[in-house]
Amino acid sequence: MHSDPILAGVIGNKQFACDVWGDTVNTASRMESSGVPGQINISSATFELVKDFCECEYRGKIPAKNKGEMDMYLVHNLK
Structure with a gap:
């Protein structure tokens, strides 16, 4: 899960499809x-x-394809 702004829109003239784009989608x-x-x-x-x-556990810097090392966390419980 990742949180940041995204670009969303509708594609098509006859058959519509909704899609999202951007670095946020790639990071997610x-x-x-x-x-x-x-x-x-x-x-x-x-x-x-x-x-x-939430109670979270820091996993450290994990290698992510085309993104380098990223800080990642695991969510365990609600506080």
Whole structure:
């Protein structure tokens, strides 16, 4: 999970589809692919938003494809 601004829009003239674009989408994808099965993996941006409400474990700097090393956290419980 990652939190940051995104660009969203509708594509098509006859058959409409909604889509989202941007670095935020790519970063969220890296959080998902670098996650731990059965747990919630979040970025440092999301951690800053939830740290007062959730107990999180810092995983360290984890390599993420085309992003370098990123700070990642696992969410365990609500406070």
